[in-house]
Amino acid sequence: MIPLPRVFSTLHADSNAPTAGGPVESGAAARVVQTVKSAVRTQEPELKRWRRTFDTNAKIVQDGERYLDRDQFVNAIAPSADLTRIGRAQFAVLFKVADIQKRGRVSWDDFTVFQTLLKRSDADYYIAFQYFDTDGSGTITFDEFKNTFIANVGPDAIPFDFDCDWVKLYLGKKNGAHVLGYNEFTQLMKGLQGERLRQAFKFLDDNQDGFIKPDQFKRIILEIAGHKLSxxxxxxxxxxxxxxxxxxxxxxxxxxxxxxxxxxxxxxxxxxxxxxxxxxxxxxxxxxxxxxxxxxxxxxxxxxxxxxxxxxxxxxxxxxxxxxxxxxxxxDPRWRAPGDIEEGPVAAVAGTAVASALHNVAASAYNFIQGGIAGAFGATIVYPIDLGAMQNQRSSVVGQLLYQNSLDCVRKVFRNEGFLGFYRGLGPQLIGVAPEKAIKLTVNDLVRGRAMDPETGRITPMWEIIAGGTAGGCQVIFTNPLEIVKIRLQIQGEAAKVEGAMPKGAAHIVRQLGLVGLYRGATACLLRDIPFSAIYFPAYAHLKKDVFNEGYHGKRLSFLETLTSAAIAGMPAAYLTTPADVVKTRLQVEARKGQTSYKGLVDAFSKIYREEGFRALFKGGPARVLRSSPQFGFTLVAYEYLHKYPYKEQPREVETALTSRPDDIAKTRARNALKILLDVHGDFGRRSTGGSSSS
CATH class of the missing domain: 1.10.10 (Arc Repressor Mutant, subunit A)
Known part of the structure; x- marks a missing residue:
């Protein structure tokens, strides 16, 4: 049994530990032990986390103490989702290092020491050093290196010449014995694969002509790097x-x-x-x-x-x-190409096609519902801004001006109708907003998906504009009737106060307008919604990708980044389409006595420009920005987050250890230490993990 102080000295000696000679002196060992204990005391949260992990996995109880056996130790240290070909069972190789006293079990103290070791910045190499340092002396002799190597690679491995010049350069003789210190060991392990590659090629190149056969090449690669390849x-x-x-x-x-x-x-x-x-x-x-x-x-x-x-x-x-x-x-070592899946009989293929079609229908329906929920969420948040009255405000009307400016509008609505006045007309808005936003979002996704390169995920700018414009045009079938009812409900509240009339409900307005009347101003609505979506969706996509680097090295945008992208994209889209919205509003609102009436789109444009000037076409533009920007911001955020749930068709991505969410740093270093050992041979440790104490 190795004395615990000496084990501590071996495990936690500084990287500048002696590179020749025996173990460190007992005084230094005591200082190292004290340093480890002090480090543990100053990191209580980590200590508690280690304790939870230990207690969760330790099932062996002896003399009132709990211990980890080999399998339980693997469960405690192996990464939860390792994107490599390393099997969980191979982590048992590290059990030898953790089992300080070679009892075939790991105590809480042993586990604490091992976890503290993993905190070293060079833990991967240091664990490998511990594995080869079988006598715990702090140095590795030629026999230790050779015997550990042979014991783990198996009899069928390509032979390695331990008497080669390369080994002699690293394992120099001192007092008649080969010794290797820690620093030298790290360089030896880094260059070992190259020497093994050279020796293996020379061994298999029978006639020494500088060539080997394909199956021989495969054998070499499988031995030294098979765990790195798919x-x-x-x-x-x-x-x-x-x-x-x-x-x-x-x-x-x-x-x-x-x-x-x-x-x-x-x-x-x-x-x-x-x-x-x-x-x-x-x-x-x-x-x-x-x-x-x-x-x-x-x-x-x-x-x-x-x-x-x-x-x-x-x-x-x-x-x-x-x-x-x-x-x-x-x-990606775990990658499986789609074409590698064998196809079944024609009936199975047909069944797959039917299942795929049903899945697409279900996905579209699900996306439609998601769009409606997201749209209702965004509309409710910003509805008070969307009074619409400022756009209908004329600079020359009979009687008094309803509102002097936006703040005056807010004051008068609150004074005359109270807080609920800001939500007048919200009911019809929410009833219609589901199909409106659902159509817009679903159609945009649908067209983009069809036009997108399935391998690169790219779409040309022209198709981005077409997708957005198509989405905006398709929504008008629901938008136009909705907005006529909404606008008339919004303006009649104030008008009723001024004129002493009673406001009418949505049903009365629908009966009054009829089916044809509900689509009054539809041309202007198309003129507004098509450019709006054609500007908005491409701007939103490029803000996410080009400004916030979505997808770069697997990056996923935060809530704030998504909201900012969606809100900024809505600003130019909303303001630049204001003239069409002003004309649409004028066409949809019933003119009162003394107000100018309009015969159509062109007539409205010309009369507004002639009577009220160019600025009148952008009346309410800032309010549209204040409304559309946050509305679409919250709508798109809700839509993005809802899309993380079932029926979301995720593009095939290249997920590797480089882009995946990092595991606990200790588990990552444990995996890296195992990789260094596997670089010696792909089956390293498989033959030596059968016993409990001889591993």
Missing amino acids: DAVIERLPTLTALTPGGRISYSEVIAFHNVIREMDMVERVLREATAKSKDGRVDQTDFLNHASSSSRYSLFTPMEASIIFHFAGRGVSQQRLALIDFAQLL
Whole structure:
């Protein structure tokens, strides 16, 4: 059994610990132990979280104490959703490090020490060092390195020559014994894959002509990097021979492929940035190399490495422009391409088509309901602004001016009708707002979805305008009758006070107008709603993407960012369409005695301009901005959040460890430590996790 103070010294010694010789002195060990205990005391919230994790998983009770066995330890430390090919069972490799006293179980004190170790910035390498340092001496001998290596790779692995010059350069002799300190060990582990690659190629290259067979190349990659590749890429590893004639693979190609795997995070960053800046959301090899060069001080990738990246992304056709989704099989180890799913008989395919059609109908209906709920929410919040009376205010009318300005309008409505006066006409508004907003939002999404490139998620500016304009035009069938009733209800309250008349209800107005009358001013309504939506929806989409960087590196907008995008987009859309709204309002409101009447759209435009001037066409423009901006802001926020629930068709995204929500940093470092060990061999630890104390 290893004394606990010495274990503490080994686990928590500074990265500048002695690189040769024996363990640290007992005085230093005591100081390290005290430092660890002090660190734990000063981090009570973390300590409580560790305790909850331990108590949740520890099921073994001995002598009144609880312990974690191997499986329970894995449950406690393994990431919840790891986007790699590392199996949860492989985390049992780290049990050897946590089991300080080699009892086959981990106590609360052991678990605390292990979690504290994971807080080190170099925890991944330090855990690997602990695994190879089998005697806990603080150094690794040649025999420790060799025996631990052999015990974990298995008898079928490609042989590794431990007497090679490369090993001798790292494991220098001192007093007749090979020793390796921690700092040197980290460099050895970083370069080990390259040496294994060189030795493996030389071992399999029987006639020493610089070439190996495709199946031999696959064997090498599976041993040293199989956990980093998806099944689709692994199956196609032999196709690397297609890059050059001869049906064999050179050492240069093997090294180039290994460099791509080793720099996969940088490959992903370059691809994401290059496709984001591309006009069509696609890149070719030239674009990739140019962006890689412009984003670094020197060329990160050679032309051969770029060819390999595009070869596996393009499924053998490397000279083409590819979208980010095409690279998913290379970037995401768990990726499964849609085409890999086997198709069933014709009847099954037909059944799938019917199910898909029913799903689309259900999704459209669900989206329609979501649009109505979102629209009602937005309309209710801003309805007091939408009195409409200021737009109907004439500069020359018989009798008195109803309102001097917007503030005067608010004062008089509140004085004459009270707070409820601000919501006069809200009932018909909410009854009609569901189909109105639902049609607008659903049609815009529908047209955008049909015009969008399914691989890049891009849509041309022209189709964005068409989608928005179509949505605005389709809503008029519900908007026009609704607004006639709403406007007449809003203005008759004040007019009734002035003229001593009783206000009429919505049913009376509908009967009075008739079906044809309900669509009076429809042309002006189309002239307002089509440009409004054609401006609004493209502006909203580009504000989210270009200003707030939605989707960049997997970013999702916050509530405030979404609200800001929607509100800002509504400002130009609302103000620039004010003239059409003024004309529509004048056409829909019944003229009183002494007021100018209008015969149609052109007549209204000309008379308003002639009698009241150009500024009259923008009367109520600021109020429209104050109303439409927050209304559509809250409407779109509600719609976006409702869309996170069922029937939302999410585009296929490339989700990797680089873009996914980070797990607990301790679990991330535990995973990274395991990756360093798996770089020695893909099956590292599988053979040595059978026993409890011998692992």
